[in-house]
Amino acid sequence: MVPDPDDKSLPSTFSTTPDPEVYQPALRRKLVFLSGADAGRSISLQVRSYRLGTDPVCDIVVKDRTVSRQHLSLEVREDRVLAKDLGSRNGSFCERMRFTELELRLGAIVRLGATELKIIPEDSRERVIPLSSDTRFGGLVGGSRKMREVFTLLQRLAAGDADVLIQGETGTGKELCAEGIHTASPRNKGPFNIVDLAGIAPSLVESELFGHVKGAFTGAHSDRAGAFERTDGGTVFLDEVGDLPLELQPRLLRILERRQVKRVGANDYRTVNVRVVAATHRDLEAAVKDGRFREDLFHRLAVLRVTLPPLRERPEDIPLLVDTMLERMNRPPSALSDQTRALLTQYPWPGNVRELRNVVQRVVNLGEMALPEMSPTDIPVPLSTGPELEELPFKEAKERLIEGFERDYLKNLLERCEGNISRAAREAGIARLYVRKLLKKYGLHGHDKPE
Numbered sequence: 001m002v003p004d005p006d007d008k009s010l011p012s013t014f015s016t017t018p019d020p021e022v023y024q025p026a027l028r029r030k031l032v033f034l035s036g037a038d039a040g041r042s043i044s045l046q047v048r049s050y051r052l053g054t055d056p057v058c059d060i061v062v063k064d065r066t067v068s069r070q071h072l073s074l075e076v077r078e079d080r081v082l083a084k085d086l087g088s089r090n091g092s093f094c095e096r097m098r099f100t101e102l103e104l105r106l107g108a109i110v111r112l113g114a115t116e117l118k119i120i121p122e123d124s125r126e127r128v129i130p131l132s133s134d135t136r137f138g139g140l141v142g143g144s145r146k147m148r149e150v151f152t153l154l155q156r157l158a159a160g161d162a163d164v165l166i167q168g169e170t171g172t173g174k175e176l177c178a179e180g181i182h183t184a185s186p187r188n189k190g191p192f193n194i195v196d197l198a199g200i201a202p203s204l205v206e207s208e209l210f211g212h213v214k215g216a217f218t219g220a221h222s223d224r225a226g227a228f229e230r231t232d233g234g235t236v237f238l239d240e241v242g243d244l245p246l247e248l249q250p251r252l253l254r255i256l257e258r259r260q261v262k263r264v265g266a267n268d269y270r271t272v273n274v275r276v277v278a279a280t281h282r283d284l285e286a287a288v289k290d291g292r293f294r295e296d297l298f299h300r301l302a303v304l305r306v307t308l309p310p311l312r313e314r315p316e317d318i319p320l321l322v323d324t325m326l327e328r329m330n331r332p333p334s335a336l337s338d339q340t341r342a343l344l345t346q347y348p349w350p351g352n353v354r355e356l357r358n359v360v361q362r363v364v365n366l367g368e369m370a371l372p373e374m375s376p377t378d379i380p381v382p383l384s385t386g387p388e389l390e391e392l393p394f395k396e397a398k399e400r401l402i403e404g405f406e407r408d409y410l411k412n413l414l415e416r417c418e419g420n421i422s423r424a425a426r427e428a429g430i431a432r433l434y435v436r437k438l439l440k441k442y443g444l445h446g447h448d449k450p451e
Contacts, residue, residue: 028122029081029106033073035131035148049075052112063279066090066113074104080118081270083110096316101388108409109145116145138180139171141324144314148425150306157304160185162227163256165241165301166279168308170430171352174279177308181277182235189233198240206248207264216265228261228272228301235275241301242282242293249294256300311349311356320346321353325360347402354429359409407442410435414446421446 033041043060050059068088075082081104093111110117116131120186132151135143135436139289142148157164158181166174175194181399182192200208207217211226227236238244244252253259256276260269278301311318322344323333336344340363344432349355366377408429417423421439424446425432439446 011362027078029076030122030124031060031117032118032120033130034109034116034118034145035133036113037114039130039133044120045076045081047076047078049263050076050139053086053088062115064113064115067115068113071112072110079388080104088112111355135320137177138183139176139178140308140318141321142314143320144317146309146314147317150308154181154304155184157181157306159186161186161275162304163276163278163301165278166308167284167305168279168281169310169352170281170431171354172310173353174238174281176307177281177306178235178237178239182237182275185235185275187234191231192235192237192238193227193231194237197241198243202245205245206251209248210251210261210263212264213266216263220265223263226261226263227420228274229270231274232272233274235277238276238278240282241278242280242287243285246292246294249297252295253297253300256297267307309430311352315345318356321356322360325357326364329361329364331364336360343401343405347405350432351428356430358427358429361411406438410438410442410444414444419446421448 010410020321029045031043031045051073052058052060052062053069054062054064054067058070068090069084070086071088072085072092073086075084082104083092083094083099083100083104085100090113091098092102093099094104094108104119106119106121108119108171130152131145131148132155134148134151134155135141136270137151137154140147140151140154142150144242153176164178164181166177168174178194179192182188195208197205207220207224207226209226209228211224211229213219214222238252241252251262255272255274259274260271261272264267270381284293284298284302288295288298319341322336324340326333326335328334344356345361349356408420413424413428417427421432421435428435435446437445
């Protein structure tokens with residue numbers, strides 16, 4: 001989490017060791033603005049000193065009201081860059097830590113007020129994405145640097161009409177992302193249809209996607225339009241496209257290239273006007289190497305792609321996510337205690353945002369006022385560390401706290417799902433293999449019998 005600028009416990013000075021392979025004599029650098037009113041601006045840095053601030057006399061004027069008139073100095077030498085805060089009112093931060101003096105390594109993110117800066121080699125081919133000022137895109141929520149980079153990309157590609165591939169772990173919000181793209185696109189007046197390829201029997205996928213004519217197969221009593229025809233003028237969302245049977249992949253490729261579809265049992269192709277947004281949690285490049293996914297289809301899908309970061313890589317977004325979830329449940333922020341919020345921030349969340357949402361709903365619905373009267377195995381999250389944990393080193397105390405949460409959460413989950421592992425995985429929003437791993441870790445047992 002971003003530290004409080006007024007927190008006096010933070011070190012006033014620290015240094016990062018420069019990488020000798022990165023910093024070379026006479027290396028030319030440039031300063032890139034990632035966020036704020038100057039987002040996208042870049043400045044070549046010479047071997048000299050620079051002053052940054054809102055004052056017009058500064059060498060680099062920053063258009064940000066939260067930046068001081070004389071905020072930061074940069075001393076650019078041949079082999080390094082030294083940064084010094086000039087007594088700014090809101091402080092200077094690097095890697096979410098406040099500093100007074102700092103030796104900057106290449107690629108480090110420096111924050112002044114609401115503006116974020118990055119120093120990179122002048123001849124770098126690194127794609128620097130300016131940060132969106134928004135903390136939401138459709139149903140996606142996040143104020144972290146990673147999410148605002150994603151929002152910048154989504155805002156740009158949504159305005160066009162090209163097909164998009166969304167990648168990300170289970171529970172990262174791929175469906176919300178696809179819906180947000182549709183809503184922000186010129187097609188937002190048209191239909192948005194979801195086809196969950198992982199949830200359709202292989203024998204029915206072809207008919208669901210492309211439709212069929214009467215008599216095409218047993219049970220085809222009438223003509224039926226497929227998802228692409230039904231979505232004419234809108235957006236088709238192909239969820240878990242990595243599960244599409246290999247024999248049907250050439251037909252999807254034809255739709256992507258020619259926008260033509262032929263119903264099962266028909267002789268003629270029909271032209272459709274659709275945008276395709278596909279998503280997968282699988283590694284499609286590995287699937288191509290294994291022969292499970294066509295290479296030409298992968299390259300056609302991946303012309304424009306976006307990857308949603310897992311929640312464990314953006315823990316600073318958890319407070320905003322929790323408040324958003326509570327708001328959607330018509331509950332005030334006070335519905336969760338500070339202790340519970342602290343634990344939610346520390347947990348690694350293998351099921352990502354979906355798992356966080358399920359836990360928040362469970363805690364709120366149980367009611368924290370009643371938690372002290374419950375038995376320990378009924379408490380979904382511990383509400384205090386207790387004196388025995390406070391006496392332990394931080395790392396060990398944190399591990400014990402998380403283990404207690406995992407064990408108690410898993411016990412309650414299995415009890416609600418009557419021991420069914422598949423059902424438990426669905427309800428928790430995590431992979432079945434991860435549920436099995438946790439069961440083994442805590443000596444618990446479940447089954448995979450049909451529900």
